[in-house]
Amino acid sequence: MLSNPIEILQACQRRIESHASYNVERAAWYDAKQRVKSLDISIPRDIDARVETALGWPALVVDALEERLNINGFATATANREVEATLGRVWRDNDLDIEYSQAHLEALIHGVAFLCAQPGGDGDPAPTITVESPATMTGIWDPVRRELSAAAAFVYDDEAWKYVAATVWDRETCWRLIHDNGWHVAEAYRHGLGRVPVRRLVNRARAGRRWGGSEITPSIIAATRSTVRALTRVEVASEFFSAPELIALGLSREDFGGNDFSTGYTRMMAAMMLVPDTDEPDYQRPDIKQLPAASPTPIVELIRMYSQIVAGEAALPPAYLGFETANPSSADQIRAIEARHVKRAERKQAVFGKAWIQILGDGLELAGYSPGFTDGVTINWADAATPTRAATTDAIVKQVQAGVLPPTSPVTYEQLGYSPATIDRLVADARLNEAAQQAPQVMMSPIDAGDASATTAQTVSSPTGDSDPRATHGRTTSRGGAIDPS
Template sequence: MGKLSYLSRVQTTAVTRGSAMNVLVWETPRFVSGVDEAELDIIKGLFEKWRRKYPRNELRSVYFDGKMPLKETGNIPREALQKITAVLDWPEKSVSALAERSVFEGFVTPGGDQDPFELGSVLDANRFDLELPQAIMSAYKHSCSFITTARGDVASGEPEVLVMAREALWSAATWDQRRRVVDAAMAVTSTDDDGRPDAIDVYLPYAVLSLTRRPSGAWVADRRSSPLGEVLVEPLAYDAQLDRPFGRSRISRAVMNITDHALTTIARTEISADFYAAPRMAALGVSADAFSKGKWQAAIDRWFAITRDEDGNLPTVTQFPQMTMQPLTELYRMYATQFSGATGVPVSNLGIVTDNPPSAEALYADDRRLVSTANRQNRVLGSSLKRVAQKVVRLRDGGEMSDELRQIDVAWMNPAFTSPATSADALVKLSAVFPWLAESEVALQFAGFTQAEITRLLADKQRYDARSFAASLRSVVGGSDASIGGESAPVPADADNGVGDI
């Protein structure tokens, strides 16, 4: 898909919150060859919804990338603002700080299978370990993202089942409140040089429509049946609500407002630094040619000489009290505290350094809200990923939903960052109360091992158990040569027993 060029010829300007924001004028498809009237109405509705949501999603992308402009305050001259380049990455931290706590470990079943339904090969072919973190990051940035599934074209090199992530910036969907599923969705898959869509995938319960715009402007649809009889799209939403099933963005209005104020504070600090470097002075009773080289040269010269005035009076030079920048730093700290309260991101992650480093208990308390949010989000995301896994298995095997497939679940890494010593101490205490816990795979997860490390540890344990069993078996077999049934072997009567004749 081509990169967005929203400074194109087809644009208009809308004023939002006092700032100019470019909005592309994309023409809704009026006629699509190969679809009926009902499908065309769905396509129009999805296109209009996507076009309506696009400006806000693009604005959040601007804040995420740190490209938001300085807002004019009226107190700082416009020419001064234009000379200052100030960047603040707080919106990006509000997204990444939570996304880093959602680390996918794999799919599991109640039986504890390492790779249920042999999903590992399908996910590896789709680079799911690389795709899913990006989808989660996009969901927290734009309120949601989407995971689509389809049968792949194996002959052209695609996986058997194609799993793809779609960002909300180029996608739209509608929600069925009664069945709690997506009942229609669209994803822009390609744009032209002007940023206008020229290829769209539309997902319906019974078919997937691939729309292509010809050079003449006409749209043509290619139809593929949906083998499962349902929309092959699952949303990954952040903080979904009853009235907002597709969630809301981590880059909220509060985050953007606080970021604007903090960015303005940085600009004011930059301007104040120049005045702080050159203190203000006053000279009374000097001649007209005292500052012939300029006031700035007089301020930086090591030696400064002033002659008497016309009446022969000695000049008086005084220095105004030096301005302090402490109020600006305190104001910046206040905005950092507000941002931490709005997002749950610890203040220490925003560049606010304290003199005394916090203790382990203080760090855990700072992360408590972020950890609880991550735990809640992992349950929500796990529900969608569970349905993705079920669709992948059904598309690959062509079967119906089985009871075992319904019980598949998602394993996440513990979002709370704890030290290995603390985890080991807690595990020892729990094993004393529950001795069987030491033999469980959950104990390895509790100790902080990743799923790959757990797999290797269990494989090493199996090899060790096999060697131990073989060694014990050899000792038993070797001992049976000397004793059978626990009794000594009989000695022949004519054998020499080493005792001489009497």
């Protein structure tokens, strides 16, 4: 195990550089900036260089999945409001309500993203939770403990084209280094967690591939590359549709003025070809015909085939790729079409949710909270499916009527899809309404209560049937005085 910060940094730097080409390529496909080379068969090279064709299918594959990974807050099995409020504060202070989607995108594009926890300094949130890209951060995996034994995050200067600073962790210490004619330790502190306060968001992990893989798979890249070429052919062919080819029988170059096109017959875009008659007896009128243009339908069908390949690979509904026009007639049909995609998103929620809880626990422990503060905490994920609001409301109402869900419980409001802020307001309003309904029952005046007690005492009968005031002996009146037994 490496313990020297320089050794850890160098090992992590080698790992980042070995995966740099993979990360750059996947980012280029996501940004639709990857150049697709022509086969140099049907389209001349000089024409192909002028046509810029881009296709956003890789980004669509990633974004459609990330859009189903929405975090609404936190929940505890015992409804511990203190823990939930503390986690919510840390979440908001670090702007994770915005940046959590960036972490998910990095993991879906590159296969892994990193979450780092630090105690925080002057002006920083306490604790400080940051999201890091695998392009500038990595770690050393411990297969026995199934966690990182060390990690390093680099600061890269785009103008100088070099690393200028870095942060290195092991299980007990954190070092901050600067690069000035070599790496030097500028600051160090002992965090003492016994583990590295860095967690991984891993996508598509396998037993033999612990660092995961991208959602932009080789088959999606191949289908996208072929589709880009097909779109380039459509772009070139459209020029011929707008200006169809003509053939003139009985004319030669000389009839067009030779190389001087200012005389003779002319043909240009948006102009009419004029062929005048003549009185010469041997003149034969030329036969000018239009050559039929090829239909783009075969190319469109080819693109449709590639879209089906991408849809099958990414578990996407066909309509996401723009070729399915049939509208599902019911919510059940929508759910059936999206079933595989929803299940894939739910698997991501289970994996990503554990990493989020772990890094929040690391950060709170660094900030002075007791170990195990986040035990029993779960991420409150939004429903990954696409249910209609009417169907969801109907299902929740039936559960409330059956007594499964309390009508004003935060859980009920969460199931209805309300935001945490709205849930707090609804719960507060429900408590106010409940207090207002109970108020008339507890607002009886003391005088009214005393009169009622006195009336009850006077109606106690003696054995002879007459009213016996002695029946009140030893009792206390509503005014607090004891009745004289004499």
